[in-house]
Amino acid sequence: MKKRLLALALAGAMVFSLAACSSGGNDAPATDDQGGTSETAEVANKDKPLVWFNRQPSNSSTGELDMSALQFNDNTYYVGFDANQGAELQGTMILDYVKANIDTIDRNGDGIIGYVLAIGDIGHNDSIARTRGVRAALGTAVEKDGAIISDPVGSNADGSATAVQDGNLEVNGKTYIVRELASQEMKNSAGATWDAATAGNAIGTWASSFGDQIDIVASNNDGMGMSMFNAWSKSNKVPTFGYDANADAVAAIAEGYGGTISQHADVQAYLTLRVLRNALDGVDIDTGIGTEDDAGNVLTDDVYYYDEAARSYYALNVAVTADNYTEFTDSTKVYGPVGNQLDASAHPEKSVWLNIYNAADNFLSATYQPLLQNYDDLLNLKVEYIGGDGQTEANITNRLSNPSAYDAFAINMVKTDNAASYTALLNQ
Numbered sequence: 502m503k504k505r506l507l508a509l510a511l512a513g514a515m516v517f518s519l520a521a522c523s524s525g526g527n528d529a530p531a532t533d534d535q536g537g538t539s540e541t542a543e544v545a546n547k548d549k550p551l552v553w554f555n556r557q558p559s560n561s562s563t564g565e566l567d568m569s570a571l572q573f574n575d576n577t578y579y580v581g582f583d584a585n586q587g588a589e590l591q592g593t594m595i596l597d598y599v600k601a602n603i604d605t606i607d608r609n610g611d612g613i614i615g616y617v618l619a620i621g622d623i624g625h626n627d628s629i630a631r632t633r634g635v636r637a638a639l640g641t642a643v644e645k646d647g648a649i650i651s652d653p654v655g656s657n658a659d660g661s662a663t664a665v666q667d668g669n670l671e672v673n674g675k676t677y678i679v680r681e682l683a684s685q686e687m688k689n690s691a692g693a694t695w696d697a698a699t700a701g702n703a704i705g706t707w708a709s710s711f712g713d714q715i716d717i718v719a720s721n722n723d724g725m726g727m728s729m730f731n732a733w734s735k736s737n738k739v740p741t742f743g744y745d746a747n748a749d750a751v752a753a754i755a756e757g758y759g760g761t762i763s764q765h766a767d768v769q770a771y772l773t774l775r776v777l778r779n780a781l782d783g784v785d786i787d788t789g790i791g792t793e794d795d796a797g798n799v800l801t802d803d804v805y806y807y808d809e810a811a812r813s814y815y816a817l818n819v820a821v822t823a824d825n826y827t828e829f830t831d832s833t834k835v836y837g838p839v840g841n842q843l844d845a846s847a848h849p850e851k852s853v854w855l856n857i858y859n860a861a862d863n864f865l866s867a868t869y870q871p872l873l874q875n876y877d878d879l880l881n882l883k884v885e886y887i888g889g890d891g892q893t894e895a896n897i898t899n900r901l902s903n904p905s906a907y908d909a910f911a912i913n914m915v916k917t918d919n920a921a922s923y924t925a926l927l928n929q
């Protein structure tokens with residue numbers, strides 16, 4: 502039936518449509534080739550393709566997935582990256598750096614490798630994973646109820662904090678203590694998390710308290726990492742490690758930034774829009790992903806995987822260090838294997854409503870959205886981009902007042918618990 506509908510669309514005599522008209526409400530008539538009107542079978546908003554991205558619907562306390570949101574309708578998916586694989590990679594990257602530079606890393610020669618940690622959002626799965634990844638790699642992790650504690654410790658100059666422990670690292674026959682000197686959630690007074698300015702202020706406070714005890718600066722993302730690097734780490738030659746492979750962070754590796762993690766934003770952005778394109782076209786969801794499409798677009802399994810039970814696509818991560826950073830200098834370039842233009846006659850333009858939870862977020866606004874804007878042209882999607890304030894869902898949901906005007910939706914929540922704030926609008 503779907504193929505027959507597509508054939509009718511290509512013939513220019515559409516009687517039924519696979520998606521709602523993008524220019525009017527549910528009662529808007531379709532215009533035929535002779536200028537008359539015909540009945541249009543509209544798709545209810547609750548049945549339109551929906552992609553959650555970057556923030557997976559889940560319980561922020563337990564991490565349990567919100568399957569009601571992930572199974573909202575038959576064309577609902579999540580697109581993100583493998584948080585645990587990336588977190589482990591970040592921790593390993595830091596550990597490898599310490600081992601390779603053990604002769605100079607201990608700035609005050611006290612035998613203690615001290616690090617500070619900027620935590621993005623204590624209720625965000627990705628932030629939790631990255632904190633755990635760093636602590637696990639450096640031997641400072643403490644487990645509770647079978648999971649590594651991800652809580653911030655505040656100040657821990659003497660190593661007495663209960664959320665972490667002192668690690669031990671033996672290199673070249675010498676044993677060093679590894680200590681998390683301090684960590685905190687970077688949340689500003691207005692409530693925005695992952696806040697770069699807060700991180701920049703925090704490193705000043707930490708530097709005043711710990712001075713040359715700080716040998717490593719670790720961050721849950723590059724936005725906070727670069728704020729600390731520019732405010733203190735760079736001038737004091739303290740390696741700083743972030744996550745996201747933002748363009749400024751990659752460039753800063755040449756100036757002493759220790760490294761970052763590419764979460765293959767180019768693949769994520771493609772998947773975010775590709776699953777919508779496939780659902781709108783009524784084709785197999787794997788088209789142009791694991792199965793080559795009619796333009797030659799296809800991904801290989803070394804850059805992504807699909808978890809059918811969670812209805813989730815995950816991009817795989819890559820460590821970006823002094824050894825390979827020149828390969829990642831353009832963070833907004835489309836991924837070559839999926840950079841081919843779709844034929845508009847076979848894949849006609851459709852309208853998508855898409856929001857970015859925080860217009861000020863460096864990764865999403867400077868990397869992810871530009872990638873989306875490159876792919877929307879290739880996939881013949883007319884996307885309306887909405888930038889939130891990073892604090893409240895209402896700042897975003899208030900601008901989805903007419904979902905009937907769109908054929909599909911891509912949603913980036915402020916909080917992972919709040920999927921119902923959006924699905925309620927589509928159920929009206």
